Structures are given as structure tokens and as C-alpha cells.
Amino acid sequence: MEPAAAAPGAAIETRDVAKVFGPVHAVDGVTLALEPGRVYGLLGPNGSGKTTLIRLLMGLARPTSGEAHVLGVRMPSRENLARIGYMTQADGVYAELSVWENLRFFATLYGPPDEAALNETLRLVELGERRNTPAFELSGGMRRRLSLACALAHRPTVMFLDEPTVGVDPALRVQFWDHFRRLAAQGNTLLVSSHVMDEADRCDELLLMRAGRIIARGTSADIRREAGTEDLEGAFLKLAPAGEPQ
């Protein structure tokens, strides 16, 4: 199932990738190699460059300098998007369409829709009962689940999930994370951005991002030990490069 990557082992790779918007260095020279079969947490405050980094990896933005590779293919690559799933921060579903119509629409863009697989995906996000409900009638949490289902419907190998649990209640958040773990166990690679630090322990590895740079990488315990702090928030403040504001 895992396609061969050019750089052996790495599912996601960047080399000194940067994105500059006018005076703002949104992503400021990030070099990464992320292995398949793991869940990576991309943590950082609002405006630290998480979304821009994901958009560079998706090929939705073109890097100002450096390179981004996914599954060995340099992005942007339209063909490669078929193997990548992307859950955006906004729900990105069509309000007038029913749950089923939304799911089938996005799935059809990748290939002839497999109804059984789509039903399975719906069951997973517990929207099976709601398949004919228009999206505008769904609660915020349900729309979030539908958004996740749309991102996973084509069974991608690499998934970028941008703050997937915002507005999701705690019980459902646990289910989301269980599912992310299951996907990783099947050999898929997940990069999950969040600014909720308590989700960090569910990740195999964390990337702490601040002002466009990765300032630390490792497990939650590693990072706390290195910074000599009790929690990740403390680590964040300590690890911030000298001269950074805040």
C-alpha cells in the first residue's frame, strides 16, 4: 500500500523550505523528514506558521525558497494530491448538500466512488444516521466530523489535519484520536496541527513551531525534559529563540 518514496523512509520531507508574504516570514527555513506510520503533532501558537507549512506541503502555496516533498514527489504536484488527505481549518463543506452528497462529491474527485467504503467512513465519524441531512442543519461538531470524513474518503496515505479537533466535544475528540492512531498503525502518516497542548501526548512525536521555525522536536516527555519544565506551555516559553517577541 505504501508507495515508494525517493528519500528512503521519509513520507514527508522538506529542505529549508520558506514562505515569505511581503515582510512576513510565515515559514522561515524548515527542514524535516517525517517517517511513515506515525502521528506527528505540529504545535504552536496562532500565527506561528502551521497552516502555511501545511499548505506548502500540500502544494497549495509555492515555497519562496527550498523544497517540500510528499511520498518522494516534489510539491506542488496535482497527481500526488490523490494520495494526500487535507482537513482544512474551516469546515469546507457545502451547506446546501446533504452529508452523503458532500462525501460522494469529494470522493468522486479522486476516483469512481466506492459506496461501501463511503458508508464505512460515515459510520466511522458517526454520521450514518444523518446521511440525508443538509450540512447547514448539522451542529458544529457534526460538520467537523463531516469535514474529516471528506478528507479521508479517498483513503489517503499521508494526511494533513489542520486543527481537526477545534470545536469538537471531549468524547468525540477521544474518538478522533483513536482513529488517527488506527490510521497510523496501518502505515499512514499524519501531521496534525493543534494549539491544544493536551493533545500532544497522543502524538508519536511533536514539532514545536514558533515564528515560522521548528524550535523543538521529540516526544512530549523529551521536550519537557530538555526544557526542564513541567508542561509544554512552559517548554514553549523557554525554548523560544532569544530575541523573539513574547
Added chain:
Amino acid sequence: MSGRRVLALARRIAEQFRRDRPSLALLIVAPVVMLALLGWVLRGSELPPTRLGIVNMAGLAAAQVRQAVEAGAASAGITIVDVGGDADAAIREGLADIVVLIPSGFAPTSPGSSPPIEIVVPGISPGDDAARVVQLQRMVAGLTPSAVTVAVRAVYGTGTPDALNSFAPALIGFFGFFFVFILTGISFLRERIGGTLERLLATPISRGEIVLGYSMGFTLFAALQVTIILLFALSTFSFEIAGVRVAIGLGIPCAGAPFLAFLVVVLLAVGAVNLGIFLSTFARTELQILQFIPIVITPQALLAGVFWSIESLPEALQPLARLMPLTYAIEGLRNVLIKGVGLESRALQVELLVLAGFAVFFVAIASRTIRREVA
């Protein structure tokens, strides 16, 4: 290019429409209501520049009428042109705007048995026709009231010049453009601000597939719209309710093939869809889409021949009208519906080609605005 993706997009737009009743009503009901209202108003001015032809087949018997017309024309500032002996040919070839035809056997002294004087008009721009006819009738009938009966005939279209006959093709084109433009603009703006465009671009769909899918989806509804407007405009269904006779439909005569009218509107709609996509880039809210109406819609409504023929516009404005897709659509629709021309007509060929050219141009600029990098 994947047909599956294009069709998926077109189908999605259809499904969205199905749940969006107000927009569907706007697309279908509004044009019919407006057309009906206009029909009511019109079936109820200043004289345009006029070239008058006189064809006298009665010889000396009509000398008095001829003199009256010539005198009247001179005082009304109407130019008299020499049109030879064939009134219809003079109109067809564009030599005259109106022709007075005095038939052989015309006998002013015995009005009962005399064939009537005919006033022949093109029947294309009925506002103009009506003004000219009124003027001429005054000249002829005013001078010899008891001796002359007058019949009015149009070369194109049928019988009496009914302003509605000419307004209907113009309005079909106008509505086709207007509503499709507005609905696509808003719909695509929602894609941009609602995050669905970002998600769409995260799939392997190409820009070309997006504009094609959109064009298909919206053109489908434009086609539905034009079908219903044509049905309403061209036919009359009448029935009785409790002794009251009710007629639905305007019963406007159609000279040509409705299919060709359809083709004109479809080409126009493809252009309108893609202009809507293109301009949605420059709007941030739905209200700002509506602000394009004075820029995109109003000039076309004024200049493209809905109310006045292009030729009657001030000279400086005529080239401007030639830059507007609606101009060609209205000419095409009039050619088909009033003159009844077919695909062999050079004029219709040009109009279809220009409309196709506009469509291709708008598709190109629309797909340029859909970039993967949407910041």
C-alpha cells in the same frame, strides 16, 4: 481532463440548486414575471431618424395621396428615398425604414371597393416602427380622411408591429446573462470564502475541470430558464375557470427554430458563468458581487439593443456596444425568432462565432484566477 470530475462538479451544482429554492425561483420565476409585466405595459415618442420610401402602383389615381405624404414628410423632417417598385425588398435591403405602398386599383373616390394603402415596416425594432407608423398614418389619414384606409404590415415577424415581439428576444438574452452571472458570482465567492475552494484545490482537480464543471452546471440551469421563458413567450394556453377566460403565455410568433435560440443562449450563459467566476475574485462579500451590476449589467442593458437598436445609438457609443456579448446574443435571438433565419445565415454565423469567442475568452480569464495559491 477527467470527465468524471467535471460531471461531479456539474452534478454538485445541480444538487445545491435543488435545495436552494429562492435562487431557483429567481432564475425561473423572476424573468417570467418581468416578461409578463412588460407584455402588459407594452400592449397598452419621439420620431427616430426615418427614411421613407413611396411605392405607387396606382399611377395618377394616387397623385393626391402621394403629394400629401411628401408634404407631410418634409414638414416632419423625414427623408424620402427612392426605393423602386418593391416595398419589401427596400426594407430587406435596408434602403428604407418605412414604405408607403399604394396598391394598383387604389381608388380614392370609391373607398368601399378600394384596396387599402399599406404601410410596410421591418418589424424588428417595434418602438421605432410604432412611432413612424403613427406619424405616417397622421399624414395620410389627416389629409384625405374619408377616402383612404390604411393597413400596417411588417416584413419580418407577423402583421401588426407588437413591441413585445421584439422585446421578447432581447429579454431572453438579458435574463440569460443577468441571472447566470449573478448566481455564479455569488456561488463562486462562497467557494472562495467558505473554504471549499481550498479543499477543492487539495484534490487532483484541474483549473480547467473546475471552470468546465461550473459552466456545465450553470448552463444547465440557464437552458432550463430559457426553455421556460420561450414556452411562456411563444405559446398561449387558455382555459376557463368559473366562466372567466384565463390565458397564460404571451403567444409571440416565432419565425425560426427554437433550437437555434437555445444555442445562442447557451453560448451566452457559458460566457456569463466564467465572467462571474472571474469577477468573484474582486469581491469579498455577496454585496460586492451585486456592486458589479452597474458595471457589467447596466451598460449592456442600455447599449446592447434591448431598448434601442445599435444603429440608433450615438456614434461614439456604437463601438462600445460591439464589445458586449449581449449585443450579439440579442441580434442572434432576433434573427432567429423574428426573421426566422437558419444556420446558413452569415449574420447568425458571425453572432454565434463572436459569442463562442467571448465564452472562450471568459473561460481563459476565469481559469487564470483559480490558482492553487489562494493565500
